[in-house]
Amino acid sequence: MGSRASTLLREEEIEEIKKETGFSHSQITRLYSRFSSLDKGENGTLSREDFQRIPELAINPLGDRIINAFFPEGEDQVNFRGFMRTLAHFRPIEDNEKNKDHSASEPLNSRTNKLLFAFRLYDLDRDDKISRDELLQVLRMMVGVNISDEQLGSIADRTIQEADQNGDSAISFNEFIKVLEKVDVEQKMSIRFLH
Amino acid sequence: MSEGEMAKLMEEVEEKKKLIATIRNKPWRMKRRLTHLKESQQFVDKFEGALGKGKGRKWYAYKVMMKKKWIKFQRDFENFRTACIPWERKIKEVESHFGSSVASYFIFLRWMYGMNLVLFGFTFGLVVIPEVLMGLPYGSIPRKTVPRAEQDTAQDYSVLMDFNGYCKYSVLFYGFYNNQRTIGLLKFRLPLSYLMVGIGSFGYSLMVVIRTMAKNADVGGGDGEDGEFTFAWKMFTSWDYLIGNAETADNKYASITTSFKESIVDEQENQKDENIHLRRFLRVLANVMIICSLGGSGYLIYFVVKRSQEFASRDDLSWYEKNELEIIMSLLGLVCPPLFETIAELEEYHPRIALKWQLGRIFALFLGNLYTFLFALFDEVNTKLEEEDSIRNASLWAMKEYYANFTLNPNDTEATPPPMDPSDVIRGPCWETAVGIEFVKLTVSDIQVTYLTILIGDFARAVIVRFLNYCWCWDLEAGFPSYGEFDISGNVLGLVFNQGMIWMGAFYAPGLVGINVLRLLSSMYYQCWAVMATNVPHERVFKASKSNNFYMGLLLLILFLSLLPVVYTIMTLPPSFDCGPFSGKPKMFDVIMETIDLDLPAFLGTLFSYAANPGLIIPAVLLMVLAIYYLNSVSEAYQNANMELKKKMQMARDEEKNRRNNTDSTNQVMKDLEDLLPNRSLAPPAPEHEKEEPPSKPTKVKPGAAGKNVNLQKDVALASPNPTQPNPHARGPVNRPPGPRGPGPMPGPRGHPAGPGPGGRGRGRPGPPPPQ
Numbered sequence: 013m014g015s016r017a018s019t020l021l022r023e024e025e026i027e028e029i030k031k032e033t034g035f036s037h038s039q040i041t042r043l044y045s046r047f048s049s050l051d052k053g054e055n056g057t058l059s060r061e062d063f064q065r066i067p068e069l070a071i072n073p074l075g076d077r078i079i080n081a082f083f084p085e086g087e088d089q090v091n092f093r094g095f096m097r098t099l100a101h102f103r104p105i106e107d108n109e110k111n112k113d114h115s116a117s118e119p120l121n122s123r124t125n126k127l128l129f130a131f132r133l134y135d136l137d138r139d140d141k142i143s144r145d146e147l148l149q150v151l152r153m154m155v156g157v158n159i160s161d162e163q164l165g166s167i168a169d170r171t172i173q174e175a176d177q178n179g180d181s182a183i184s185f186n187e188f189i190k191v192l193e194k195v196d197v198e199q200k201m202s203i204r205f206l207h
Numbered sequence: 208m209s210e211g212e213m214a215k216l217m218e219e220v221e222e223k224k225k226l227i228a229t230i231r232n233k234p235w236r237m238k239r240r241l242t243h244l245k246e247s248q249q250f251v252d253k254f255e256g257a258l259g260k261g262k263g264r265k266w267y268a269y270k271v272m273m274k275k276k277w278i279k280f281q282r283d284f285e286n287f288r289t290a291c292i293p294w295e296r297k298i299k300e301v302e303s304h305f306g307s308s309v310a311s312y313f314i315f316l317r318w319m320y321g322m323n324l325v326l327f328g329f330t331f332g333l334v335v336i337p338e339v340l341m342g343l344p345y346g347s348i349p350r351k352t353v354p355r356a357e358q359d360t361a362q363d364y365s366v367l368m369d370f371n372g373y374c375k376y377s378v379l380f381y382g383f384y385n386n387q388r389t390i391g392l393l394k395f396r397l398p399l400s401y402l403m404v405g406i407g408s409f410g411y412s413l414m415v416v417i418r419t420m421a422k423n424a425d426v427g428g429g430d431g432e433d434g435e436f437t438f439a440w441k442m443f444t445s446w447d448y449l450i451g452n453a454e455t456a457d458n459k460y461a462s463i464t465t466s467f468k469e470s471i472v473d474e475q476e477n478q479k480d481e482n483i484h485l486r487r488f489l490r491v492l493a494n495v496m497i498i499c500s501l502g503g504s505g506y507l508i509y510f511v512v513k514r515s516q517e518f519a520s521r522d523d524l525s526w527y528e529k530n531e532l533e534i535i536m537s538l539l540g541l542v543c544p545p546l547f548e549t550i551a552e553l554e555e556y557h558p559r560i561a562l563k564w565q566l567g568r569i570f571a572l573f574l575g576n577l578y579t580f581l582f583a584l585f586d587e588v589n590t591k592l593e594e595e596d597s598i599r600n601a602s603l604w605a606m607k608e609y610y611a612n613f614t615l616n617p618n619d620t621e622a623t624p625p626p627m628d629p630s631d632v633i634r635g636p637c638w639e640t641a642v643g644i645e646f647v648k649l650t651v652s653d654i655q656v657t658y659l660t661i662l663i664g665d666f667a668r669a670v671i672v673r674f675l676n677y678c679w680c681w682d683l684e685a686g687f688p689s690y691g692e693f694d695i696s697g698n699v700l701g702l703v704f705n706q707g708m709i710w711m712g713a714f715y716a717p718g719l720v721g722i723n724v725l726r727l728l729s730s731m732y733y734q735c736w737a738v739m740a741t742n743v744p745h746e747r748v749f750k751a752s753k754s755n756n757f758y759m760g761l762l763l764l765i766l767f768l769s770l771l772p773v774v775y776t777i778m779t780l781p782p783s784f785d786c787g788p789f790s791g792k793p794k795m796f797d798v799i800m801e802t803i804d805l806d807l808p809a810f811l812g813t814l815f816s817y818a819a820n821p822g823l824i825i826p827a828v829l830l831m832v833l834a835i836y837y838l839n840s841v842s843e844a845y846q847n848a849n850m851e852l853k854k855k856m857q858m859a860r861d862e863e864k865n866r867r868n869n870t871d872s873t874n875q876v877m878k879d880l881e882d883l884l885p886n887r888s889l890a891p892p893a894p895e896h897e898k899e900e901p902p903s904k905p906t907k908v909k910p911g912a913a914g915k916n917v918n919l920q921k922d923v924a925l926a927s928p929n930p931t932q933p934n935p936h937a938r939g940p941v942n943r944p945p946g947p948r949g950p951g952p953m954p955g956p957r958g959h960p961a962g963p964g965p966g967g968r969g970r971g972r973p974g975p976p977p978p979q
Contacts (some may be wrong), residue, residue, distance in 0.1 A: 071456040073446065130443070150442065158464040167467060170474075171438045191439045200444075 015079070021092070028091065033100035041100060041206055043081040047092055057089035058082075077133045100131045104202035126201045131188050141182035144168050166185055220254055259707055293317065305461035306469060308562070309693050310599035312702075313735065315758050319702060320727040324416055326408050326713070327720045332406050334397070334717050335378050341391025342384070349632040350382055350786040358630065359921070370644045379718030380648070380787035388801070396806075398487045398788035398798045402777075405714040409770050413709065416766060437470055457534070460651050474556045486555065493553040500546065501571055505540050508575045511535045512582060519586075532583070536576055537656075544569050544697060563757055565674040565696045570761060573704055581772060584645060588780070590636035599784050602633035638716045639785040646712025647719055653705060654726050661737050665691045669741035690743045697732075707765035714773050805901045 021044050029040055048054075050062050060079055069075040082090050082098045090098075100120035118125060134142045134150060142190040155164070173189045175183045183191070227247050230240055234616045289295075293319060346352045353361045353376050361372035370379075377383055391395050445463050515532045518524055528536070543625035547568050551561055669690055683689065683777050705723070712719045777796055782789035789795045803812050817823065 066449065067451040067453075071453055074449065096622065134443075147442065154446065155464050155467060156444075156459070159467060160462075163471065167438055167471075169441070171442050174436050174439045179231065191436050192443065195440070195444060 023099065025093075029096050032120075033096050034103055034121065035096070035100070039103075040096070042205070044092065047095055055092045059089055074133055074150070077136075081129065081132065099203070101126055102201055102203045104204065106200045115191065121202075123197055126197055127192060128185065128187055130192075130197075130201070131185050141180070141184055142188070143182045144172060147171060217256055222253055223250050233326045265658070294731060294735075300458055301573060301738055303465065303741070305693065305738065306465050307758060308695060309557070309738065309745075310658065312693075312695050312757075315699065315732070315735075316702060316731055317725065318419070319706060320724070320731065322412065323706075323709070323720060323724050323727055325415075327409065327724045329404050329408060329411070329624070330713065330717050330720050333400050336385055336386075337390065337395045337397055337400070339378060341393070341395060342387075342397070345376070348578070349630075350637075350790075351387070351636060352636050353377060354419060354632075355630040370647055374584060375644065377642060377718075378409055379716055380640045380643045380714045381717070381788075382637045382643075382783075384788040386788050386790045396802065399802050402795065402798050404621075405773070405777075408713055408720075409710065409766070409773075412766055414764075416759055416763050420756055420763070423756050423759065435764060441466060453771065471559065481555075489553045489555070490950075493550050496550050498544065499566055501568070504543060504572060507535065507539070508579050512579050515583070516586070532579065540576070543572050558930050562696055564758070566700060566761070569586040569696060569700050570703075573700060575766070577704070577707070584642060587641060587645075588638045588776075591636040591641060592780070594636045595638070595783060597796045598633060598635050602635070602785070605633050611714045635783050636786045637783045639783060639787055643716030645718050648721065650705065650708055650712070650726070653701075657701060658733065659731075661734065664807060665737055665741040685698075690741065692745050693738055700761075703758070703761050703765055706762065707769045710766060710769040711772060713775075722832065727904065864886075 021041070026037060026040050029035065032099070049057070050065070051058055052062060052065075053059075058134070062080040064070055064075070065081065067076060072078065082095065082170065084090070084094060097120070103121040105121060105123070119132060131142070132138070134146055136149075148164060151164050151168060159167075171184060172181055175187045177187055177190070178184070224247075226243060230244055230247075233240065235243075269883070294313075298310055298313045301313055319735040333470045343351065353373065355868050357372065363372065368376050374380075375382070384397065384401060386398055388398065441463075445466065447459060450459055500802060511532055516529075518528055544565075551565060554561065554562065554564070668688055670687050672690060681687070705726075709719055709723045778794070780794060780795075782795050784790055789798060792798065792801075891899055
């Protein structure tokens with residue numbers, strides 16, 4: 013009663029989320045309990061500090077960017093719907109979905125959408141290109157001071173050289189897809205519901 | 208089961224239920240009705256449980272729950288097994304800071320520890336424990352007692368350190384074991400077990416080494432080998448998002464850094480363009496110099512051994528002359544490896560390859576070491592064998608004397624004399640124990656030298672550099688001594704040769720394997736600590752080769768080399784007459800003969816004697832050689848097939864890449880090409896082709912070109928939804944004049960649904976109506 017009532021999940025909501033994201037009933041309830049455990053303020057929304065309490069995100073070099081991906085433009089709180097919308101990218105691709113032919117709107121967890129999510133982590137200024145400077149920023153976060161600046165510069169140049177196909181010295185989304193063609197993105201970017 | 212599948216299943220079950228209900232009304236034969244009824248009932252029974260209804264649901268739910276529990280149990284067990292792998296975290300730490308090549312040494316060390324543990328289990332459980340539990344205790348028989356002459360000094364520390372005194376007459380060495388055929392209540396056949404364990408250790412080691420080599424040789428088949436996107440992948444996919452522990456995260460950072468550095472080194476190697484002739488000349492020069500130094504050291508060793516033989520006969524030796532052999536060997540071992548390394552700088556190999564060359568050269572050097580050791584040992588054995596004859600006669604004579612003296616006692620003329628006190632019996636020289644002692648001493652001194660080298664060469668050096676740096680003229684850390692780098696080749700070779708010694712000595716000193724297990728265990732902790740605390744990563748960090756087979760190959764070689772002396776002694780040298788489990792027999796393997804004669808049924812004995820016939824063995828050997836040859840050629844054939852498949856895959860991928868990137872241009876080119884082709888008489892049916900082809904796809908089966916046609920259309924559909932695309936290929940067959948068929952119908956006028964049909968027809972399709 014009282015303060016908890018507004019945060020309980022109703023059946024209609026579950027149905028809507030199911031339609032939007034494709035998660036099953038049990039998966040949604042499980043994710044809801046995770047949401048509630050993160051929500052220390054018990055007001056039905058998560059803030060950035062709540063996310064930073066997760067150790068895996070705190071020590072991740074790209075942690076801040078991942079957290080940003082949950083929050084829509086300019087807002088500081090995310091409710092359960094928004095939370096699920098972002099997590100929908102990580103739904104595992106089921107076998108019978110792989111062979112479905114391409115319907116009008118691709119589901120949120122298709123390979124392309126997963127890669128788009130990853131791409132947006134690197135492309136901060138949203139110009140649909142990963143430039144050399146953005147790569148240098150990521151490198152510095154990953155490697156720190158252990159490698160000299162010129163070597164970092166050469167690594168960034170080499171990366172662009174490997175991936176770039178149209179010669180614009182930046183990695184576009186299509187080139188990004190090509191680079192990760194042989195990586196098993198469907199399996200790696202999926203939550204594994206173990207049961 | 209997902210919800211979509213659930214719904215589908217529910218529908219099907221409903222359908223089947225409906226069928227069951229209405230089956231009486233269907234106008235079918237009885238037999239058909241019965242089969243359908245049975246099928247539907249089975250279906251409903253099976254799956255209604257899944258839907259939570261019907262009779263079968265409890266059983267089904269139970270089955271599902273058990274299956275889930277089983278999967279969970281398997282997962283937990285796998286986790287537990289992985290967690291049980293010892294030292295995994297330590298090795299990962301070393302790997303992330305120092306690179307995979309240094310870590311490969313520690314992985315090798317851990318593997319050796321496992322193998323030695325198993326050997327220790329065999330030896331301890333099947334030889335030592337039975338003798339201790341069921342054999343005669345210390346002091347009861349001559350071979351188990353310290354001779355009276357040595358008893359005063361038997362407990363002295365210096366004597367014990369030399370493995371004489373009480374050590375010599377203990378379970379550690381060969382001489383302690385009694386030659387009773389069976390001991391204890393269980394009638395445990397100790398001599399047989401001793402021999403079998405000795406041979407079994409070699410067999411087990413061989414099997415384990417070869418199995419590991421075979422596992423490592425699994426060439427990762429696949430298309431990821433060309434290293435297309437090395438740096439891009441490292442940048443985008445190297446972080447492990449499941450890491451939650453801060454320490455692990457630090458390790459991960461270090462390993463990402465190391466991995467980038469390794470790739471940089473690899474890149475630099477690939478991009479070096481240089482003067483090939485100069486390089487080749489330098490390499491030949493370096494090899495010549497190294498061969499000269501190896502030859503020189505070989506001659507030096509030979510010379511020193513000869514001198515030591517002369518010294519053995521003299522008595523007035525100075526300290527230097529007594530220990531000349533050991534001093535020269537240690538000097539060679541200390542001086543030559545750095546010399547080889549400096550010469551190897553001329554060659555400018557990739558660090559991974561340079562490491563292999565260095566290993567090979569030091570291996571050759573140490574073989575000389577081994578040669579002298581064995582030579583000296585055999586000398587000793589021969590002298591002892593000669594001694595034995597005379598001592599045996601002497602001891603028998605002494606026994607007779609003792610009994611003769613005893614019977615002079617007038618009171619007890621009929622009592623048997625008490626046996627002579629064991630410590631008074633004259634003892635033979637027991638060459639096997641002497642050999643065992645040599646091996647144990649060698650191993651122990653090796654351990655001491657290794658630990659001291661690490662302590663002084665690495666630890667003391669690091670301490671001096673760190674603390675003296677404050678008050679020294681030049682920068683000690685960057686300049687001359689600086690911190691040491693981990694010496695991979697020296698350590699690996701030390702490990703390999705040590706194992707060779709163990710294999711050789713384990714037969715004569717069963718306790719040696721136990722000593723080695725302790726040594727490997729302490730070495731793991733000690734060296735891990737030393738590496739992390741006192742060493743710096745190599746300047747050029749390089750990735751270890753994917754397979755550890757090089758180390759395994761060296762190990763295999765040493766295994767064979769150490770097998771030979773042991774087998775030789777078992778087969779040819781006579782065992783001592785008064786010590787060890789084979790005493791009294793003419794040859795050691797006579798134990799087996801004895802067992803076959805006495806313990807096994809008679810026919811087995813005759814069977815073995817037939818099997819030992821050379822007429823049978825030689826054809827068996829020939830057969831094995833043929834089998835090896837056959838398997839070799841089969842494996843080569845597979846490798847070739849593999850290469851071909853890889854090439855084909857690469858070609859297919861390139862083609863698709865081209866097609867996707869250049870759809871327009873290929874279209875244009877193909878179109879132009881078609882325009883140039885003669886026989887444009889068939890051009891009019893082309894539009895009809897377009898209209899008629901899509902609906903008739905399933906019937907358009909052409910022999911020969913059929914597969915290609917269908918495939919291309921599918922491929923092309925992916926690449927570009929260009930309706931004119933099928934034509935270039937579909938037109939081809941049509942262009943052929945419909946020769947073979949008499950009536951020769953034209954596609955168009957016939958109004959035949961299948962476009963390219965006339966060129967060749969689908970199998971089994973009813974032909975066009977005959978042209979009546």
